[in-house]
Amino acid sequence: MSLRIYVPGDAAAMSVGAEAVAKAMADQITSRRLDASVVRNGSRGMFWLEPLVEVETPRGRIAYGPVTAEEVPGLFDAGFLEAKPHRLYLGLTEEIPYLKKQERLTFARCGITDPLSLSDYVSHGGYRGLERALTLTPQAIVEEVTNSGLRGRGGAGFPTGIKWRTVLNTAADQKYVVCNADEGDSGTYADRMIMEGDPFVLIEGMTIAGFAVGATSGYIYLRSEYPHAFRQLQRAIAIAYDKGYLGENVAGSGKRFDLEPRMGAGAYICGEETSLLESLEGKRGQIRFKPPLPAIKGLFGQPTVVNNVISLATVPIILDKGSQYYRDFGMGKSRGTLTIQLAGNIKHGGLVEKAFGLTLREAIYDFGGGTASGRPLRAVQAGGPLGAYFPESLLDTPLDYEAFAERKGMLGHGGIVVFDDSVDLAHQARFAMEFCAVESCGKCTPCRVGSTRGVEVIDKIIANQDRVQNLELLGDLCEVLTDGSLCALGGLIPFPVQSAIRHFPEDFDKPAPSPSAYRPNRAQETQPWH
Amino acid sequence: MSTSQGWDADRALARIQELERLPGALLPILHALQDEFGYVDKAAIPLVASALNLSHAEVHGVVSFYHDFRHEAPGRHVLKLCRAEACQSMGCEKMIRHVEDRLGVKLGSTTDDRGFTVEAVYCLGNCALSPAVMLDGKLYGRVSSDVADFLIDDAKRHS
Numbered sequence: 001m002s003l004r005i006y007v008p009g010d011a012a013a014m015s016v017g018a019e020a021v022a023k024a025m026a027d028q029i030t031s032r033r034l035d036a037s038v039v040r041n042g043s044r045g046m047f048w049l050e051p052l053v054e055v056e057t058p059r060g061r062i063a064y065g066p067v068t069a070e071e072v073p074g075l076f077d078a079g080f081l082e083a084k085p086h087r088l089y090l091g092l093t094e095e096i097p098y099l100k101k102q103e104r105l106t107f108a109r110c111g112i113t114d115p116l117s118l119s120d121y122v123s124h125g126g127y128r129g130l131e132r133a134l135t136l137t138p139q140a141i142v143e144e145v146t147n148s149g150l151r152g153r154g155g156a157g158f159p160t161g162i163k164w165r166t167v168l169n170t171a172a173d174q175k176y177v178v179c180n181a182d183e184g185d186s187g188t189y190a191d192r193m194i195m196e197g198d199p200f201v202l203i204e205g206m207t208i209a210g211f212a213v214g215a216t217s218g219y220i221y222l223r224s225e226y227p228h229a230f231r232q233l234q235r236a237i238a239i240a241y242d243k244g245y246l247g248e249n250v251a252g253s254g255k256r257f258d259l260e261p262r263m264g265a266g267a268y269i270c271g272e273e274t275s276l277l278e279s280l281e282g283k284r285g286q287i288r289f290k291p292p293l294p295a296i297k298g299l300f301g302q303p304t305v306v307n308n309v310i311s312l313a314t315v316p317i318i319l320d321k322g323s324q325y326y327r328d329f330g331m332g333k334s335r336g337t338l339t340i341q342l343a344g345n346i347k348h349g350g351l352v353e354k355a356f357g358l359t360l361r362e363a364i365y366d367f368g369g370g371t372a373s374g375r376p377l378r379a380v381q382a383g384g385p386l387g388a389y390f391p392e393s394l395l396d397t398p399l400d401y402e403a404f405a406e407r408k409g410m411l412g413h414g415g416i417v418v419f420d421d422s423v424d425l426a427h428q429a430r431f432a433m434e435f436c437a438v439e440s441c442g443k444c445t446p447c448r449v450g451s452t453r454g455v456e457v458i459d460k461i462i463a464n465q466d467r468v469q470n471l472e473l474l475g476d477l478c479e480v481l482t483d484g485s486l487c488a489l490g491g492l493i494p495f496p497v498q499s500a501i502r503h504f505p506e507d508f509d510k511p512a513p514s515p516s517a518y519r520p521n522r523a524q525e526t527q528p529w530h
Numbered sequence: 531m532s533t534s535q536g537w538d539a540d541r542a543l544a545r546i547q548e549l550e551r552l553p554g555a556l557l558p559i560l561h562a563l564q565d566e567f568g569y570v571d572k573a574a575i576p577l578v579a580s581a582l583n584l585s586h587a588e589v590h591g592v593v594s595f596y597h598d599f600r601h602e603a604p605g606r607h608v609l610k611l612c613r614a615e616a617c618q619s620m621g622c623e624k625m626i627r628h629v630e631d632r633l634g635v636k637l638g639s640t641t642d643d644r645g646f647t648v649e650a651v652y653c654l655g656n657c658a659l660s661p662a663v664m665l666d667g668k669l670y671g672r673v674s675s676d677v678a679d680f681l682i683d684d685a686k687r688h689s
Contacts, residue, residue, distance in 0.1 A: 011655070012658065012671060014669065015662065015671035016670075016671045016672060047659050047671075048658070184653055186614030186653045187615060187616045187657045188657065189655040189656065189657055189658070191655075192655040224561075224598050225653065225655060225664070227667050228669065262557065262558065263557070263558075263561055264557075264596075264598075265557055265560070265599060266596055266597035266651075267596050267597060279557065280554050280557075281554045282556030282557055282582070283592060284592055284595040300553065341657065343616040343658050344615065344619035344620060344657060345619040346658070349658025349659065372620065415657065417615045417657065419619045420619070428615070431615070431618070435614075435652065438652070439652070
């Protein structure tokens with residue numbers, strides 16, 4: 001058998017040169033007349049080591065990284081195909097502590113298999129969940145997902161099984177499964193990784209969801225910032241159709257499930273499920289009033305399951321190994337594993353899949369190795385742009401939905417952005433309001449107008465203009481946003497703002513910067529249509 | 531990137547007709563038009579409206595809602611600079627100012643020689659390798675001011 005060399009085809013790995021490395025590898029194989037091939041796997045999620053090249057040996061896969069294209073001939077000269085030492089030698093991939101300490105369930109295959117090889121997928125446990133689902137009644141599938149304790153990984157943490165039960169119990173001629181792949185939170189990339197690194201697991205999860213609730217049609221709504229993931233999904237879906245895993249007779253079951261990826265158009269709000277549905281229908285991505293819930297009246301007015309990528313990609317392993325297996329991981333009401341994404345100013349940024357319960361500190365220091373800059377850590381924002389800024393003193397918070405909520409924070413999609421001591425939290429608070437102003441869908445007044453007023457008030461606070469009064473005004477404004485907004489964007493934007501004021505009051509109490517030193521960043525101007 | 535040969539109603543109609551029967555066809559159609567021309571020309575609005583049995587206002591409302599859809603042709607290269615929190619924590623604002631100064635443009639505009647359109651973007655999903663940028667659809671990580679200069683010079687050589 002020809003020797004396999006793995007060079008990730010993941011967009012992040014390619015963003016630091018994996019494409020050139022893969023080409024250099026192929027060139028060396030040709031010029032040295034070797035019996036070897038290059039597989040473009042997903043990323044293992046250790047981004048500081050990307051491009052991470054692996055070579056298959058009788059002992060297991062050996063890793064080298066970070067590899068540059070210039071170093072590839074040297075690697076061959078050093079005998080890396082026989083796992084010989086080299087400056088970039090990292091040993092057995094599975095033994096790298098960062099990976100070894102993880103509990104990879106959803107990401108079990110990511111980085112290991114060829115993402116577009118269905119036979120690789122099946123030989124690594126793929127489609128066993130579907131196989132078992134086909135022996136169960138829809139009620140029993142829903143029961144299994146409910147019992148697993150799986151909660152929506154998109155942010156809100158709503159129990160997935162309860163959503164499914166509502167759709168199952170709502171009679172309709174047509175139902176839909178919609179995957180929310182509008183991963184817009186800064187600091188998150190788990191959805192992108194799984195769609196690029198193991199797309200069949202998402203396809204399988206959606207198919208199971210379809211059979212569970214009686215839906216024959218599914219859409220993946222993917223953000224346009226992920227063009228690479230979009231192409232990967234298109235290819236994987238075409239393969240699944242070709243091999244009979246999608247279409248009118250899924251895996252010979254006689255049951256139908258169709259799946260189509262759709263591209264968003266650069267609107268953060270479309271990660272909110274009702275805006276997403278509006279967008280899929282071809283409308284402005286403005287949120288809908290709830291009720292009716294999408295589970296009852298969703299896409300094109302029909303009962304619709306809307307789940308995040310990670311939620312759906314976790315369904316196959318729950319069906320395969322049983323709800324109890326999945327439940328046994330985790331703590332309290334947060335069952336199973338959490339896919340933590342270490343991001344921002346962090347030395348060892350990457351994906352950490354672990355049972356719920358790890359603390360922020362353990363994630364940032366034991367895995368992440370502290371800040372990338374080497375300067376002291378000052379603030380951490382978990383849960384995306386609507387998440388709270390935590391100071392060092394809250395780092396012992398366990399990564400668990402309830403523990404974060406108790407500290408007025410949000411775990412969200414599991415992104416953790418680390419800032420060193422150069423951060424100015426007054427500027428971050430201003431940015432939160434500015435972001436909300438740029439991304440507001442405009443439907444409700446608190447969010448549409450309040451966000452712009454918020455930017456203005458914070459500007460005045462920074463400029464030391466009636467600071468005490470303006471801080472009070474900002475508090476009132478945040479209260480209006482929290483209580484009066486229709487959805488989570490306006491409703492949660494006070495989280496980063498108020499946490500910044502609460503935990504970092506000194507940043508709101510500085511002398512006013514000179515006008516020349518203070519250059520607030522302006523949002524991208526939208527061009528008026530004439 | 532589009533070859534930007536300018537607006538052509540026949541080509542636009544061909545793209546619209548390929549997609550008009552999809553459920554919820556409007557976004558796929560607008561993406562196809564932007565793909566074809568680099569932007570969504572206002573002359574497309576009546577064509578799309580008539581194909582989908584919508585009012586001009588409805589189509590206009592959708593085009594203007596989404597940040598992606600441009601109302602005029604972009605430069606030869608489109609450079610999207612991430613300014614979300616993870617990239618901020620790694621100094622993207624400094625790099626962005628450098629790019630703005632170097633190219634003599636502000637975010638959301640095109641250089642006078644039509645070489646570059648520079649846009650802000652909020653998260654490219656490359657947050658462990660911040661700061662991130664996207665040049666002509668290709669993602670780059672750890673983009674310091676120097677790397678940004680290199681990317682700009684390289685793009686100039688190839689245009």
